[in-house]
Amino acid sequence: MVQPSNGVETPGLKTACSSAPLPDPVITARTDSYFNRTKRIVSHFGDCEVTYAFFIRRPVISAPGLMLEWLKNVMAERNSPYTIDLIHPEGAWVGAGEPLVYITGSFTHLADLETLLLQKLGSPCVAAHRAYQIAVSLPHTKFLAMDARHCAGYEMQELMAYAASVGGRAAKRDGAIGFIGTANDAVAPFFNSTHGYGTMPHALIGYAGSTVRAAEMFHELYPETDLVVLVDYFGKEVTDALAVCRRFPDLAAQGRLGVRLDTHGGRFLEGLNPQESYAVVDRHAPEALRRYRSDSELRYLIGTGVSAAAVWRMRDALDEAGFPHVKIIASSGFGVTKCACMADAHAPIDVVGTGSFIPDRWNETYATADIVSYNGTERVKIGREFLLPSQRKAQKGSSA
Template sequence: MKEIELKLQGKLKRLTNRTFKFDERVGEGWFSAVYFLKTRDIIKEFRPNTVVTMQFFQKEHAVLCGTDEVIALLQTFAAHPEDLEIHSLRDGDMISPFETVMTIKGRYEDFGYLEGVIDGILARRTSVATNVYNVVQAARSGREEKPVIFMGDRDDHFTQQAGDGYAAFIGGTIGQATHAMNEWWGKSGMGTMPHALIQMFGGDVVEAARAYHHKFPEDDLLVLVDYNNDVITDALRVAREFGPTLKGVRVDTSRTMIDQYFIRHPEVLGTFDPRGANAPLIFALREALDAEGFEHVKIVVSGGFDEKRIRSFEAQNVPVDMYGVGGSLLRITIGFTGDNVELNGKPEAKAGRKYRPNPRLERVELTAQEVVELKN
């Protein structure tokens, strides 16, 4: 399989530095519903040069994402893209239910078969961007704004990472877990250690941290402390070992596990759920670190966090400094619809749909299709 890499030279400055990669089989109709392909062939024979206006919308309050990708798609795979008249909102725009986010006017046979592909791009990117935005707002709902790291590499197919990472960036995360997630917006992946590194050192968190710091001395030392299901004990061990060099600890306790702190202190158990990285455990961890003079050590939590759980933490003023969030950000909850609403400049649409002008849309001009680089 080959990929087509395109750096779009469009009218809007937002497009000139974005690099998207597409499977070249998009142009062969491989990813389009067969009825769109059949319609294209019928129109070519029976209604050639029919001009339609295709309009896209969705039904939620959302953060729009995917428009640049769609425009690049049209530049790459539409026949005669320079003849298309495109109006679009921008990635990152806040949109309302049923608001028109994009219109494409041109000959149906030039671009109509891409309708479903466009819907899918907008649906996935907008869903992820909106999910991230809501989580980021939740992390800002307390006394301080807490950054969010996108850790969705294990929650979906790896081929989605670049687009999901870009959508997460649009939604407001400060960093992503993999290099691929950063590909479309020019950064590098960030992260420290997994449980596997600690396992390689026989479960000795200090030894694993020592090896990490030796190998990557320029990195901020952030140590994972839940491997032995005793986060306070292990956090204090690494804090005593590294002192001011230790920048933070991460708690990633499974939602099926109860930390050893509660086994040693059953008197603190009450009506709360003691499993996972819960609020009382984080309060106890902060207190233990501060009691030994490690106020500088930040606390990062991850593992099953979503908007609701983060809002609960912030409402309780849980002393978290950063959230790592994964799977909850990848739920596809927003669907887009593309409709042909004008035929040769006159209103023509299925019942219940009509052309809805949106003064917020900006004109996007595409050039004649340029030579693109084919990569093996």
């Protein structure tokens, strides 16, 4: 058989769990019944070659890798040749409704795959777009994908981690650092890594009884790992951060120590209130407060939780105490708007951990496929003529 290249070179794709082919009975059980019936009808009355056009109704970043890798493995199992025409390579911008990829092959062997192919296309494309937006909003900050706990099982986690890696690489091409890793070993290969990143949850600090003791425990067992300490457990972010720095001055001086801010939205970081928060941001980025702000944007600047004021307050405290090389890692709700507000306030964040690239409006992730050609004859339902290859070639020619 002819084994086509899918045109996607993504780290981790070859080992992706969801790329493994499923037995035909499982595919039958998981696909929509009308596709199964279509497969049987076509098999009975005679197969033909068809071309599917896949598209999404909103602008996205192309992230077809998991879908195409799964298709390749299934069609290899079925010994059925096929070809693809990837109109928008992985990481490219795709306009609303534009065909993303054409897949041509046996109607009999493609008919029952549509449901599962669509599941693997829409959500990662939207999530990749959101990851891209997040990363370019804070171009000088490293991002970690911390989406696993918010996913509905491992297959969704894999789709979201893949999306973050695609969006991060797209952002890197536009000058941002982007996503450098994830918190989970299983999907780390998408980021050219062998392991997930992370040091400790709040539970370890509760177990240890103090932030400093938790740091000591961690460092004793993982002395070669950079130490990142959560500092909000007791509501003494600045006090506990400085205590850890004084306990590990060598790590602090070497830039191997970081403090993670994860203050919840129900209170201010230690030492802050509305007035103090305003003063901190006004001192470092007064122009950020002069512009019009929505309530949510203002909260990201001077409100409770991990605000720009909180980040600046921590940076000031570390620098004044003689720890300028200690890094600040921030988490808690870092979506596009929050990242943009942090950038506007020049918040000195070294790393952001976020899962906020997961689409928040799931109906935007619905991908769609239409057959646009039967045995070489173009045909599509009324209203979808824009998907026809000839229409696209004509449009391309007229714009040239």
